[in-house]
Amino acid sequence: MPPTSETLTAERILEATEEVLRRHGPAKATVVDVARALGVSHGSVYRHFRTKAALREAVTKRWLDRTSERLAGIVDAEDRDPERRLRDWLAALFAAKRHKAGDDPELFATYTVLTDELGGVVHEHIAELTGQLTRIVMAGAGSGDFSVPDPAAAARAVFQATCRFHDPCHAREWTAPGIDEEFTAVVDLLVRGLSSPSR
The missing domain is CATH 1.10.10.60 (Homeodomain-like)
Structure with a gap:
């Protein structure tokens, strides 16, 4: 009905x-x-x-929010140390993006077009994701696991350094042979860069 x-x-x-x-x-x-x-x-x-634009913006935001909501649970997972949270968060982001691209390619292509049109929604999404990363890095700085003078700047750098594994413009690479090993190598390098010298 x-x-x-x-x-x-x-x-x-x-x-x-x-x-x-x-x-x-x-x-x-x-x-x-x-x-x-x-x-x-x-x-x-x-x-x-x-308006049609308002509808498109809302449906795009809803699509992007599914990813950030899925990742939010990792940020405050107190049963994991900050390094584990960082690794899990980055792996979950990569998995979420791969899932969207691989399981529903038509919708993924559609949203890629819409996100290009709706820059404000994308900027908000990126701000939400880098905010989550900042909280993880701050927790690591507070516990002494990470040695970073500016957690927000470090979080932005981690996000940018891993863009190959979450930016839709790289979607064709996400099923390439060896991509998981490359992801792990990048994350290992980033964790070493963040880690306190005393560890």
Whole structure:
């Protein structure tokens, strides 16, 4: 049964939008397509999202947030020391990006286009991720595991140094032979660079 204006939620609209984007791609997907998929008028969709751009921004943010939410649990995992948290966080980021690219390539390609169009959403996502990394590095500095004068700068450097393993422009490389060994080598090098000389 199609939703009524009372039961139609922003979340249902975003779910339908994702499916429409998967089917039609960002160039052809319209608000009318989303409304049709939901069995409502396009005016009902516009009551939740005032413009097509706002809808695209919200669905892109939702897609990116899935990754940052998945990683957030690692940041405060007190059963792991900061080095383990850093390694696990970077591995989880790489795995999440590979999962998105490999398991749903059409949607991944669609979101790559949308993130290029929606720079603000991407900058917020990167700020969230580097903020998570900063908290891990700060914990390491506090425990003496890491020797860094500026944890935020160190976190940004770690993020940039590992971009090959999470930036969508490198997605074709993520299934290359030896990529896991290369990832481990980069992370090992970064951990040695952060580690306190006394360790």
